[in-house]
Amino acid sequence: xxxxxxxxxxxxxxxxxxxxxxxxxxxxxETLFLATVLHDIGLTDExxxxxxxxxxxxxxxxxxxxxxxxxxxxxxxxxxxxxxxTSPGIAHxxxxxxxxxxxxIGADMFAFGIEEVDRAVVDAAHEAFPYLDLRNNIxxxxxxxxxxxxxxxxxxxxxxxxxxxxxxxxxxxGLDELIAAPARPE
Numbered sequence: 001x002x003x004x005x006x007x008x009x010x011x012x013x014x015x016x017x018x019x020x021x022x023x024x025x026x027x028x029x030e031t032l033f034l035a036t037v038l039h040d041i042g043l044t045d046e047x048x049x050x051x052x053x054x055x056x057x058x059x060x061x062x063x064x065x066x067x068x069x070x071x072x073x074x075x076x077x078x079x080x081x082x083x084x085x086t087s088p089g090i091a092h093x094x095x096x097x098x099x100x101x102x103x104x105i106g107a108d109m110f111a112f113g114i115e116e117v118d119r120a121v122v123d124a125a126h127e128a129f130p131y132l133d134l135r136n137n138i139x140x141x142x143x144x145x146x147x148x149x150x151x152x153x154x155x156x157x158x159x160x161x162x163x164x165x166x167x168x169x170x171x172x173x174g175l176d177e178l179i180a181a182p183a184r185p186e
Contacts, residue, residue: 001040001137003129004108009036012104014121015113027096031074034065035081035101042082043141052154053142058083086158109134143167 012032016023023029041047041064042057049056062079066072081101084091091102106112114122143166146153153172154160163170173181 001043001134001141003132004134004138005037005040006129007125008039008101008104008108009033010104010121010125011107011114011117012036012100014117015103015107016100017118018116021096021100027100028074028077031065031070031077031097032100034061034070034074035078035097036104038064038078039082039085039101039105040138043138043145048145048149050149050151052152052157052159053145054083054086054159056152109138139166 009032013023013029016027016032021027023032038057038061040053040057041060042049042051042053042055047053047057047060049059051059058079061082062075065075065078070078077095077097080094081091081098084094084098085102085105087102088106092099103113103116107114107117139162142159142162146159146163147167150171152159153163155173155178156175160172163172164174
């Protein structure tokens, strides 16, 4: 997971350059670094709580930022970036740090927008921080967390999609059940 988070930072920086964004002027580089490097902390023992991993991670990452002297504004940007990193169509509307973190993470995890990342950056990042079966490792940790603590499941989310892939006979309602449920209590 460490390799993924660091690659995500390098990709986010490269995407910033491709979009003519300048560290220090358009966004704070330390805030971007922490947002990308801490974005999966909710999948670790240190970041675990009762919520889906993105939310637990967001709370833990913001607390880390404040404990280490970052401003409330920076901690809030880190919190938003971590909470929304699996939310396409939302993160990039919040603030530049959240957008860049989301784009860098997506480029690393699913190659979304990878064409914006300089090829030399991709090659150097993978050389220094190898892939190491990232997707399966993250998915396994996510499934383990939900198995242990069902409150971490969230309907119609990335968490739900991954969980259903590995636990097709899970106890949670799917889209059909949710649609069939009463629209209001009777």
